[in-house]
Amino acid sequence: xxxxxxxxGPMHPALPEPxxxxxxxxxxxxxxxxFDVSYMHRGIEKLLxxxxxxQGLPLVERICGICNAAHxxxxxxxxxxxxxxxxxxxxxxxxxxxxxxxxxHSHLLWLGIAAFEIGFNTMFMYTWRDREAVMDMLEAITGNxxxxxxxQIGGVRRDIPPNLADKLLKTMDIVEERTKYYVKVALTExxxxxxxxxxxxxxxxxxxxxxxxxxxxxxxxxxxxIRADDPYAAHSDVPFNVITYDTxxxxxxxxxxxxxxxxxxxxxxxxxxxxxxxxxxVKLPMKPNAGEALTRVEAPRGELFHYxxxxxxxxxxxxxxxxxxxANLGALRAMLTSKGRYVVNIGDVPISYGSIDPCICCTARVxxxxxxxxxxxxxxxDELRERSKRGRLLP
Amino acid sequence: xxxxxxxIRSLFKKRATVLYPEERxxxxxxxxxxxxxxxxxxxxxxxxxxxxxxxxxxxxxVPEDKSRFPKNQTGRRPIFNIARCTYCGxxxxxxxxxxxxxxxxxxxxxxxxxxxxxK
Amino acid sequence: xxxxxxxxxxLKTVVFPGFVFIFFLSLxxxxxxRKFYARLQNRVGPLYTGFYGLLQPLADFIKLLSxxxxxxxxxxxxxxxxxxxxxxALSIFATLLLPISSNQGVVSFNxxxxxxxxILTFICITVFYAGLSTYNRYAVIGAERLFLQMIxxxxxxxxxxxxxxxxxxxxxxxxxxxxQERWWYILGPQALGxxxxxxxxxxxxxxxxxxxxxxxxxxxxxxxxxxxxRRLAMFRLARNIELVxxxxxxxxxxxxxPLGPTIEGYTPILYTLYFVIKSLFVLAVLTVxxxxxxRLRIDQVESFCWKYLLPLALFQFVLVRLIL
Numbered sequence: 086x087x088x089x090x091x092x093x094g095p096m097h098p099a100l101p102e103p104x105x106x107x108x109x110x111x112x113x114x115x116x117x118x119x120f121d122v123s124y125m126h127r128g129i130e131k132l133l134x135x136x137x138x139x140q141g142l143p144l145v146e147r148i149c150g151i152c153n154a155a156h157x158x159x160x161x162x163x164x165x166x167x168x169x170x171x172x173x174x175x176x177x178x179x180x181x182x183x184x185x186x187x188x189x190h191s192h193l194l195w196l197g198i199a200a201f202e203i204g205f206n207t208m209f210m211y212t213w214r215d216r217e218a219v220m221d222m223l224e225a226i227t228g229n230x231x232x233x234x235x236x237q238i239g240g241v242r243r244d245i246p247p248n249l250a251d252k253l254l255k256t257m258d259i260v261e262e263r264t265k266y267y268v269k270v271a272l273t274e275x276x277x278x279x280x281x282x283x284x285x286x287x288x289x290x291x292x293x294x295x296x297x298x299x300x301x302x303x304x305x306x307x308x309x310x311i312r313a314d315d316p317y318a319a320h321s322d323v324p325f326n327v328i329t330y331d332t333x334x335x336x337x338x339x340x341x342x343x344x345x346x347x348x349x350x351x352x353x354x355x356x357x358x359x360x361x362x363x364x365x366x367v368k369l370p371m372k373p374n375a376g377e378a379l380t381r382v383e384a385p386r387g388e389l390f391h392y393x394x395x396x397x398x399x400x401x402x403x404x405x406x407x408x409x410x411x412a413n414l415g416a417l418r419a420m421l422t423s424k425g426r427y428v429v430n431i432g433d434v435p436i437s438y439g440s441i442d443p444c445i446c447c448t449a450r451v452x453x454x455x456x457x458x459x460x461x462x463x464x465x466x467d468e469l470r471e472r473s474k475r476g477r478l479l480p
Numbered sequence: 481x482x483x484x485x486x487x488i489r490s491l492f493k494k495r496a497t498v499l500y501p502e503e504r505x506x507x508x509x510x511x512x513x514x515x516x517x518x519x520x521x522x523x524x525x526x527x528x529x530x531x532x533x534x535x536x537x538x539x540x541x542v543p544e545d546k547s548r549f550p551k552n553q554t555g556r557r558p559i560f561n562i563a564r565c566t567y568c569g570x571x572x573x574x575x576x577x578x579x580x581x582x583x584x585x586x587x588x589x590x591x592x593x594x595x596x597x598x599k
Numbered sequence: 600x601x602x603x604x605x606x607x608x609x610l611k612t613v614v615f616p617g618f619v620f621i622f623f624l625s626l627x628x629x630x631x632x633r634k635f636y637a638r639l640q641n642r643v644g645p646l647y648t649g650f651y652g653l654l655q656p657l658a659d660f661i662k663l664l665s666x667x668x669x670x671x672x673x674x675x676x677x678x679x680x681x682x683x684x685x686x687x688a689l690s691i692f693a694t695l696l697l698p699i700s701s702n703q704g705v706v707s708f709n710x711x712x713x714x715x716x717x718i719l720t721f722i723c724i725t726v727f728y729a730g731l732s733t734y735n736r737y738a739v740i741g742a743e744r745l746f747l748q749m750i751x752x753x754x755x756x757x758x759x760x761x762x763x764x765x766x767x768x769x770x771x772x773x774x775x776x777x778x779q780e781r782w783w784y785i786l787g788p789q790a791l792g793x794x795x796x797x798x799x800x801x802x803x804x805x806x807x808x809x810x811x812x813x814x815x816x817x818x819x820x821x822x823x824x825x826x827x828x829r830r831l832a833m834f835r836l837a838r839n840i841e842l843v844x845x846x847x848x849x850x851x852x853x854x855x856x857p858l859g860p861t862i863e864g865y866t867p868i869l870y871t872l873y874f875v876i877k878s879l880f881v882l883a884v885l886t887v888x889x890x891x892x893x894r895l896r897i898d899q900v901e902s903f904c905w906k907y908l909l910p911l912a913l914f915q916f917v918l919v920r921l922i923l
Contacts (some may be wrong), residue, residue, distance in 0.1 A: 204894025
């Protein structure tokens with residue numbers, strides 16, 4: 086049977102961000118897949134080198150609009166490693182609260198997106214409606230709905246006063262109740278089960294081999310969570326369970342994320358109950374010490390990775406970000422080409438793609454386009470190594 | 481079929497959205513919302529800290545007549561370009577004399593770029 | 600035929616309950632569908648054009664008509680131009696069969712039950728060619744899905760209607776209406792047939808859970824991806840008229856059509872009112888179904904139709920036979 090190519094993207098209703106999925110179809114069956122993520126290059130790493138550490142924070146938060154709290158947190162933790170100063174424990178607890186809040190908002194948003202990808206518009210509308218409660222809380226705590234910019238080098242920007250904490254606890258009750266409802270719907274609705282069970286299969290071995298991170302990895306039954314493995318903010322003091330599920334499909338990812346919502350709610354409750362007294366911020370000098378620092382944070386989408394190299398100057402010499410979506414793209418290819426186990430229909434592509442909670446704009450790699458020759462290409466790691474040995478990158 | 485109860489309930493619920501331009505009054509903003517900034521020149525000491533932390537270069541330091549504002553010791557004062565502002569609020573945080581305050585005004589639209597300067 | 604009769608018949612066809620009435624009714628139904636769907640999802644729906652957005656479908660229609668007419672280079676010109684017209688013509692003709700203002704449609708002949716089902720198939724085939732004529736990859740997949748889906752729902756749909764026709768002992772729509780003077784068929788074993796009909800209608804109209812031929816997230820707009828401007832307007836209008844037709848057909852077969860208590864002299868108006876109310880009830884059911892489910896995959900559509908709808912339709916058929 087002859088095959089034909091169908092491009093999904095870079096502009097497509099199911100994709101919020103530019104990604105090209107070149108699907109090779111045999112009828113409706115996907116037999117091959119290739120992708121290109123280089124439609125968006127924002128040069129954030131380079132821009133960060135032109136800004137001081139304090140100026141860089143709002144920029145880092147804009148790498149990803151949805152997991153901005155995780156990005157900001159990772160940045161501040163990373164830069165703080167360059168100072169020899171203890172961060173007050175209250176700040177760490179407050180950071181945890183806001184990070185978990187943003188995880189709730191991200192997971193609810195993802196639940197809506199997943200429902201939208203399988204054409205379940207009603208659930209999409211409901212989850213996004215209920216997510217507003219969390220967004221309002223974020224706004225009340227930090228001053229802005231989306232780009233919270235809460236974590237600051239040396240602590241957090243604002244305190245959570247007791248009356249706001251009470252309000253937050255009340256919101257948590259609402260979120261818990263609504264999450265229970267969505268879990269019930271996801272578990273009992275036949276059409277959701279039909280569209281997600283067995284779809285986007287990613288075996289634990291493949292998940293490990295493709296370096297999947299976050300909920301995608303946990304849904305394949307691998308216990309891996311940076312919050313537990315390498316505690317950063319106050320995660321060592323606030324107990325929580327690492328949720329895993331063993332069916333390795335999109336359904337498992339829904340269950341894992343939904344169960345994580347309960348964990349987030351409980352973590353916020355515990356953290357607010359045990360909020361230590363003391364200052365929420367220490368003033369740090371503009372210039373950190375020389376050295377390098379590397380931090381991992383469990384963003385809503387998985388392991389987030391920040392690296393900085395400081396010369397002791399006002400500005401970083403090099404800043405490097407590895408976002409979870411880039412790590413999960415390999416897993417996506419494995420999902421879409423899992424031959425033998427089940428047949429991937431083109432109708433399964435959007436939900437499989439959606440199940441890694443993609444955020445393409447954070448991931449773009451260097452892609453070379455030569456307009457005169459009409460060619461475009463990507464350098465492999467070996468080529469880059471070769472060129473760096475020769476001491477020059479551009480030909 | 482498991483959503484039928486919720487569907488029928490929401491049929492009789494009030495809509496979840498606010499009809500924004502008509503029902504502007506219903507837009508609820510919390511305390512500490514980061515909106516358009518206000519600048520109190522009588523409090524400013526001209527330290528230029530806000531200029532240093534601004535990530536989007538929205539703040540510019542201009543010379544100031546010292547005699548008008550006795551607190552201002554350096555003879556320089558900031559002017560703010562709201563068109564460049566990202567509403568991060570770092571200037572408000574760092575200001576030692578609370579001369580900058582972010583209001584809850586979020587509708588910043590102007591036909592002329594010059595109207596977006598806070599002086 | 601005398602001149603007066605001729606004028607009356609023409610007016611019937613063109614104005615009421617013919618083209619003009621159906622046109623506005625179809626726009627009203629689209630508005631109802633959108634508004635009700637929005638309310639189910641706790642949204643507002645159309646709001647600004649006219650009273651509660653009542654004129655929004657008309658505004659959309661006019662906007663589409665006034666848009667630039669884009670014909671892609673590589674399409675089959677003939678089919679690309681003709682299929683919107685055919686679809687519209689077929690769906691308008693179909694509504695003439697519906698008994699709206701009396702127990703008889705504008706066009707009524709023995710066997711119009713079969714013709715009404717046949718027209719649905721014809722519409723499906725024209726739409727299939729509409730997709731195929733653009734040679735777009737998404738459109739081809741959409742058209743192929745459309746046909747696969749049709750294979751699934753057509754037989755249960757016909758069987759559910761056969762049960763009704765069998766009960767009425769007639770293949771005439773007006774006879775079916777009259778036979779429900781005392782007892783609507785939905786209150787008997789045909790309730791099962793009604794369920795089958797609702798799902799089949801949903802599939803025929805390409806609405807969730809059966810909107811695969813134009814599944815937005817998968818194949819963008821499916822078969823109508825290359826249509827824009829007035830061609831798209833025609834397709835949309837045809838879809839809306841088909842919506843009226845299928846809701847009306849369900850009302851005719853299962854809810855007693857336009858029959859109801861009447862006052863002397865006002866019969867046509869009251870009949871029309873009853874028809875609209877009954878078919879709006881069917882539309883509400885269709886909209887709830889649309890809000891309740893996620894989209895199925897094409898193999899799941901097939902298995903749903905053959906595993907659940909067909910046995911249900913057959914069971915209903917057997918029940919009717921047993922009762923008779």
